[in-house]
Amino acid sequence: MANFYKDNDDIRFLFRHTDVAGSANVCEEGFKFAGEFDYAPADADEAIQNYDMVLDSLGQLSAEFIAPRAEDVDRQGNVLNEDGTVTRAKGIAETLEKLAQAEVMGFTLPYRFGGLNFPNIIYSMAIEMVSRADVGLMNIFGLQGIAETINAFASEEIKQKYLHDFSAGKVTGAMVLTEPDAGSDLQAIKLRAFQDDDGNWLLHGVKRFITNGCGEVLLVLARSEPDRSGGLGLSLFVCEAGPTVHIRRLEDKLGIHGSPTCEIFFDNTPCEIIGERQRGLVTYVMSLMNGARIGIAGQSMGVAEAAYRVARDYASTRKQFRVAIEKLPAVRDMLIDMKTVIEAGRALLYETSRIVDMEIGYAKQLETNPPEDKAEAKQLKNESRRYKRYAGIMTPMSKYYCSEMCNTVTYDSMQVLGGSGYMRDYACERYMRDARITTIYEGTSQLQVVAAVRGVCSGTAEKLMAKLAGQQFDPEISDLLETLAKGRELLTESVIYVKGQGNEYMDLYGRAVVDIAIDLIIGYLFCGQASTKVDMQVPVAENGSSDNGKTISMKQRKAIIARRYVTKNAPKITALAELIRTGDKSTFTDYEALVGPVQELG
Amino acid sequence: MAYNCVVLIKQVPDTKRITGDVMNDDGTVKRSALPAIFNPEDLNALELALQIKEKFGGHITVITMGLPAASAVLRDSLFRGADEAILLTDRRCAASDTLATSYILSCAVKRIDYDIVLCGRQAIDGDTAQVGPQLAEKLGVTQITYVEELTDLDGKTITARRNIGNGWQQVKATLPVLLTVVGEANEPRVAAAKKMMKYKNACTPFEVQQRIKAENSDAVEAEIKELVANRCSKLEESGSLIKQLDLDDVEADLNWCGQSGSPTKVHRIQSVVLAAKGSKQIEPSKEAISDMIHELIDDKIIA
Numbered sequence: 003m004a005n006f007y008k009d010n011d012d013i014r015f016l017f018r019h020t021d022v023a024g025s026a027n028v029c030e031e032g033f034k035f036a037g038e039f040d041y042a043p044a045d046a047d048e049a050i051q052n053y054d055m056v057l058d059s060l061g062q063l064s065a066e067f068i069a070p071r072a073e074d075v076d077r078q079g080n081v082l083n084e085d086g087t088v089t090r091a092k093g094i095a096e097t098l099e100k101l102a103q104a105e106v107m108g109f110t111l112p113y114r115f116g117g118l119n120f121p122n123i124i125y126s127m128a129i130e131m132v133s134r135a136d137v138g139l140m141n142i143f144g145l146q147g148i149a150e151t152i153n154a155f156a157s158e159e160i161k162q163k164y165l166h167d168f169s170a171g172k173v174t175g176a177m178v179l180t181e182p183d184a185g186s187d188l189q190a191i192k193l194r195a196f197q198d199d200d201g202n203w204l205l206h207g208v209k210r211f212i213t214n215g216c217g218e219v220l221l222v223l224a225r226s227e228p229d230r231s232g233g234l235g236l237s238l239f240v241c242e243a244g245p246t247v248h249i250r251r252l253e254d255k256l257g258i259h260g261s262p263t264c265e266i267f268f269d270n271t272p273c274e275i276i277g278e279r280q281r282g283l284v285t286y287v288m289s290l291m292n293g294a295r296i297g298i299a300g301q302s303m304g305v306a307e308a309a310y311r312v313a314r315d316y317a318s319t320r321k322q323f324r325v326a327i328e329k330l331p332a333v334r335d336m337l338i339d340m341k342t343v344i345e346a347g348r349a350l351l352y353e354t355s356r357i358v359d360m361e362i363g364y365a366k367q368l369e370t371n372p373p374e375d376k377a378e379a380k381q382l383k384n385e386s387r388r389y390k391r392y393a394g395i396m397t398p399m400s401k402y403y404c405s406e407m408c409n410t411v412t413y414d415s416m417q418v419l420g421g422s423g424y425m426r427d428y429a430c431e432r433y434m435r436d437a438r439i440t441t442i443y444e445g446t447s448q449l450q451v452v453a454a455v456r457g458v459c460s461g462t463a464e465k466l467m468a469k470l471a472g473q474q475f476d477p478e479i480s481d482l483l484e485t486l487a488k489g490r491e492l493l494t495e496s497v498i499y500v501k502g503q504g505n506e507y508m509d510l511y512g513r514a515v516v517d518i519a520i521d522l523i524i525g526y527l528f529c530g531q532a533s534t535k536v537d538m539q540v541p542v543a544e545n546g547s548s549d550n551g552k553t554i555s556m557k558q559r560k561a562i563i564a565r566r567y568v569t570k571n572a573p574k575i576t577a578l579a580e581l582i583r584t585g586d587k588s589t590f591t592d593y594e595a596l597v598g599p600v601q602e603l604g
Numbered sequence: 605m606a607y608n609c610v611v612l613i614k615q616v617p618d619t620k621r622i623t624g625d626v627m628n629d630d631g632t633v634k635r636s637a638l639p640a641i642f643n644p645e646d647l648n649a650l651e652l653a654l655q656i657k658e659k660f661g662g663h664i665t666v667i668t669m670g671l672p673a674a675s676a677v678l679r680d681s682l683f684r685g686a687d688e689a690i691l692l693t694d695r696r697c698a699a700s701d702t703l704a705t706s707y708i709l710s711c712a713v714k715r716i717d718y719d720i721v722l723c724g725r726q727a728i729d730g731d732t733a734q735v736g737p738q739l740a741e742k743l744g745v746t747q748i749t750y751v752e753e754l755t756d757l758d759g760k761t762i763t764a765r766r767n768i769g770n771g772w773q774q775v776k777a778t779l780p781v782l783l784t785v786v787g788e789a790n791e792p793r794v795a796a797a798k799k800m801m802k803y804k805n806a807c808t809p810f811e812v813q814q815r816i817k818a819e820n821s822d823a824v825e826a827e828i829k830e831l832v833a834n835r836c837s838k839l840e841e842s843g844s845l846i847k848q849l850d851l852d853d854v855e856a857d858l859n860w861c862g863q864s865g866s867p868t869k870v871h872r873i874q875s876v877v878l879a880a881k882g883s884k885q886i887e888p889s890k891e892a893i894s895d896m897i898h899e900l901i902d903d904k905i906i907a
Contacts (some may be wrong), residue, residue: 059795105797119683
């Protein structure tokens with residue numbers, strides 16, 4: 003039986019290599035739920051057993067039920083009916099029912115609302131598998147952060163009203179943020195929230211590009227303080243689909259056809275406020291977006307994995323010049339690069355997810371059960387702050403890296419298939435279309451760089467790397483660690499230079515600075531994997547008839563990957579560092595001369 | 605109204621994976637060499653029962669007759685939403701043909717308060733499709749075989765569409781009734797997360813005993829007995845004890861069970877050679893031949 007968990011050696015390896023038990027420990031808050039809920043685990047081993055079983059079951063559903071429907075879903079898309087309702091593609095509707103039966107729609111919600119209380123590290127694995135099966139489905143399965151936001155910030159009454167239904171898969175949600183004139187710049191939001199004479203909140207205005215806007219529960223960011231411009235005039239509201247919520251249009255778009263993108267008109271829609279006034283954007287939506295960014299990184303992983311597999315399969319069977327094309331240097335190099343960046347993205351995303359688990363876990367402990375001992379409490383506070391800072395740079399880095407990576411991989415996948423890949427007979431072209439949105443929504447790559455570069459320049463990235471460099475490594479890769487250490491020196495020099503040139507320069511060369519930091523962090527993560535304590539055997543490619551069934555130790559394999567990755571990236575890092583220190587400011591000084599006047603579009 | 609369903613399931617060797625390695629010289633299959641799975645159409649039967657329960661309410665009991673290891677498919681049933689699981693296991697069941705099997709199962713089903721009995725159309729190891737119909741006769745209830753769709757369930761009346769090979773037939777019957785369900789009826793759900801987390805340690809008294817023995821290798825029999833009883837009552841409290849019955853428990857007449865209750869005799873086993881229909885020309889090179897052989901191995905045509 004096909005299974006996207008069992009057939010993915012890297013996910014299964016990382017499940018064991020990563021400190022999943024650490025995530026379980028903080029998530030289960032000392033395993034205090036075991037007495038109260040009959041399905042809650044009593045210790046870390048049991049939690050890990052639970053995660054493994056659920057991933058296995060979801061891997062089977064993804065491979066056997068969801069994936070076979072994806073092509074039809076892409077062709078069908080969604081339909082806006084005359085009465086304003088939206089009919090989803092048949093495959094999506096059927097899949098939502100199966101996901102509800104599989105009890106996975108409250109993946110990270112607390113037990114008391116019928117959720118699984120799983121950590122983010124496991125959720126990221128799940129999102130990857132589901133996205134590999136149907137990229138657009140992630141926008142429902144992977145946006146459980148909507149329910150999580152309600153859980154984190156709404157009143158108990160609102161939680162009780164909605165969260166049980168989310169867990170049971172009876173409702174889906176939408177993040178209703180974007181407006182025609184407020185995309186990346188959410189501070190410009192105009193949609194009005196006002197109170198009637200009885201103090202009830204109502205919404206009025208238009209929202210655009212709303213993913214799954216036809217969902218039943220909508221989280222709406224709106225201007226509650228008419229006199230106040232900017233982010234502090236905004237609050238977050240929750241409302242239900244109904245007669246005052248009009249879907250006016252479905253976007254006709256390039257990819258992710260399983261996910262309806264709606265324009266919504268709110269005509270004095272009754273709603274309830276989440277948390278406190280004025281904290282909508284600055285606190286709640288920022289938290290919601292961070293979760294969503296990790297979700298998009300997971301989605302990117304899924305589509306990249308799917309596209310790679312098509313290319314890998316094709317390259318081994320397609321013959322040109324009397325050999326399988328995988329024997330041609332240019333093609334085999336492309337395949338190795340695709341596989342390497344996929345594992346790089348996964349390393350980065352899973353480490354990020356683990357860090358987010360620690361961040362949330364420590365914050366929760368401080369809030370609900372702080373240590374009585376003052377020194378201990380202080381230490382916990384420091385740890386909590388540290389993880390918050392790490393999560394603050396790793397989240398945009400993961401979103402940026404994985405989404406750019408999946409665009410490269412889907413592009414190269416089509417390149418491997420050549421003319422066949424350009425045709426609709428193969429899934430490559432669908433993957434390429436589906437991948438394209440990932441660098442755009444939930445914050446463009448450019449915005450992710452802005453979010454990450456401050457953390458790199460303030461020294462957080464260096465602290466994180468120093469911590470990663472302090473692990474126990476195998477002596478065989480000590481030369482790689484020296485290479486990485488040199489890279490860190492170059493990064494430090496680049497940061498000093500950039501800071502000396504001011505903020506504008508920092509934004510201009512931010513991408514180069516962040517690229518160096520990401521490459522180094524991934525280098526350390528690969529070296530960590532190459533020094534793993536939980537080795538396993540994995541099959542190698544067949545190369546002739548005699549070596550069928552041959553395997554290699556994953557640890558050994560990861561050492562090869564680490565070597566290739568670190569060695570090939572070192573000259574790139576040197577080049578980037580030199581680029582940063584050219585001091586070239588022509589972007590500012592010569593824009594007019596270089597781009598010329600605006601031309602007729604013809 | 606709510607309906608109580610009994611679903612009969614079987615653990616079978618995964619016959620899709622048959623290659624030369626798992627064949628005996630006499631042409632029979634080495635069962636132990638193949639992975640044991642949930643018989644596919646039994647999953648369709650369970651899915652139909654779950655859909656009935658979701659719509660109307662009621663209780664689902666799953667029964668399997670087999671070796672102690674068959675508890676795996678019972679656990680799987682609990683994961684998918686069955687309420688109760690029963691393992692019917694007894695050495696004296698060995699060598700039962702379809703007649704003896706349906707008799708033994710009828711003894712177990714008779715002890716349960718049921719409205720609808722559901723079976724898969726047939727098991728992939730024997731492909732007889734006889735046990736369901738024979739069981740209906742022994743229970744004295746109406747049978748609807750080859751069910752592809754349950755079109756209506758209203759009070760004591762059930763309407764179902766049968767796939768009769770060259771067309772469909774819509775039939776109506778009064779409960780209680782036995783259905784045999786075909787693979788086209790539905791797509792079975794996967795195991796549900798919370799149920800897996802809850803029932804993952806569900807086991808039979810036999811399995812409890814094995815585990816206790818392994819954990820306490822130097823304990824005397826009386827101690828083991830007490831430990832087993834304690835563990836079993838704990839499991840029962842949490843709903844994780846799979847009930848285990850033998851032929852005495854279901855008051856079966858031993859003359860109708862096992863070898864003595866099985867009139868079926870295997871006349872002969874025939875080796876069927878399929879004649880080639882298509883052909884493919886390959887280059888007369890070592891590499892091309894090797895590729896072809898690998899392709900055939902991959903397709904499980906040769907091994």
